[in-house]
Amino acid sequence: KNEVEQSPQNLTAQEGEFITINCSYSVGISALHWLQQHPGGGIVSLFMLSSGKKKHGRLIATINIQEKHSSLHITASHPRDSAVYICACFPPNTDKLIFGTGTRLQVFP
Amino acid sequence: DVKVTQSSRYLVKRTGEKVFLECVQDMDHENMFWYRQDPGLGLRLIYFSYDVKMKEKGDIPEGYSVSREKKERFSLILESASTNQTSMYLCASSLGRTRAFFGQGTRLTVV
Numbered sequence: 227k228n229e230v231e232q233s234p235q236n237l238t239a240q241e242g243e244f245i246t247i248n249c250s251y252s253v254g255i256s257a258l259h260w261l262q263q264h265p266g267g268g269i270v271s272l273f274m275l276s277s278g279k280k281k282h283g284r285l286i287a288t289i290n291i292q293e294k295h296s297s298l299h300i301t302a303s304h305p306r307d308s309a310v311y312i313c314a315c316f317p318p319n320t321d322k323l324i325f326g327t328g329t330r331l332q333v334f335p
Numbered sequence: 336d337v338k339v340t341q342s343s344r345y346l347v348k349r350t351g352e353k354v355f356l357e358c359v360q361d362m363d364h365e366n367m368f369w370y371r372q373d374p375g376l377g378l379r380l381i382y383f384s385y386d387v388k389m390k391e392k393g394d395i396p397e398g399y400s401v402s403r404e405k406k407e408r409f410s411l412i413l414e415s416a417s418t419n420q421t422s423m424y425l426c427a428s429s430l431g432r433t434r435a436f437f438g439q440g441t442r443l444t445v446v
Contacts, residue, residue, distance in 0.1 A: 258431055267344075267423055267440030270391060274434045312378070316432045321366050321385065322393070327377035 229253050232313050232326035239333050245300040246328045249313030252294065259323065260287050260298050261312040269312070272298070303333045336337075338362075341426050341438035348445050354413040356441055358426030365430060367409035369401065372423040372440075381424075384409055416445045 230251045239245055249258070257276040263269045273280050275286040275296075278285050284303075285312040289296040300307055342357035360367065367382045370393075379394030382401040391403050398420060402410045409428075413420055426438040 261437075265443065266443070267425070268424060269427075269437035271434050271436065287354075314378075314435075315341065321429065321432050322380060322383055325378040327375065 228327065230313055230315055230324050230326040232329050234310075234329060235327070237329055237331045239331070241304055241333055243303050243333075244305075245303050245327055247298045247311050247313075247331070247332065249298070250294060251313075251315050251324075253295075253315065253317045253324065255294075255315040256292075256318050257285050257316045258289055258296050259312075259314040259316075260296070260317045261314060263312060263328070265308040265309075270330075272311075278322050300331075305333045305335055308332045339426055339436050339438040340429050341424075341441050343441050344439060346441055346443045348443065349411075350377035350417060350445055352413075352416050352445075354416050354443070354445075356411040356413075356424055356426075356443070358411070358428075358438055359407050360409075360428040360436070361362045362428070362430075362436075364436075365406070365408065366428060367403065368427045368429075368435075369399075369409065369411045370425045371395070372425055372426065378425065379403050381411065382384065418445050421445045 231246045260272045284301045286299040310328045312328045314323040339360045367384045370378045372378050383391045384403040400412045423442045427435045429435040
């Protein structure tokens with residue numbers, strides 16, 4: 227069983243829909259990343275959070291440390307949001323991230 | 336913003352060749368990482384370096400070595416490339432347990 231699990235693995239949506247991607251982890255963590263990877267490979271860090279909620283434009287990330295769960299929400303989705311979204315965690319006492327296997331999102335016009 | 340640059344976007348090499356993948360970061364980050372990414376397996380750590388000349392094996396180091404002679408540069412070496420090393424390779428850097436920055440990836444094909 228992976229230490230970091232994401233759901234769903236694949237997600238399709240119509241433009242304008244509200245999207246939620248979930249991440250659950252079984253290890254204690256000091257912080258969690260949400261990453262975005264567009265076709266072609268490059269990965270961009272969207273958020274890094276250790277508590278509460280962060281918002282950037284149409285993206286919102288939340289984390290519940292007690293429940294070991296984080297969510298990434300996209301409001302008013304757009305085709306340019308189509309990408310793979312990856313959750314990654316920093317366990318305590320290490321600088322090495324543990325990654326989920328990613329959620330592939332496709333948003334259709 | 337931090338820039339992490341990988342030397343090649345696409346690379347095709349023959350079985351048995353020695354392959355060098357180069358990564359350079361411009362923000363004086365102490366940590367640098369090499370990952371490979373395969374469908375269904377996600378990102379897996381090959382090697383990690385936390386300072387010049389310091390390295391630590393990741394989850395899948397077999398068949399790979401690394402070099403970090405300068406703080407800004409971290410090289411991944413495939414001593415004798417094999418077809419099962421065909422993959423997407425990603426480099427990243429970070430300052431401690433802060434935000435990680437990734438390169439654009441190198442898609443390596445070994446034929």
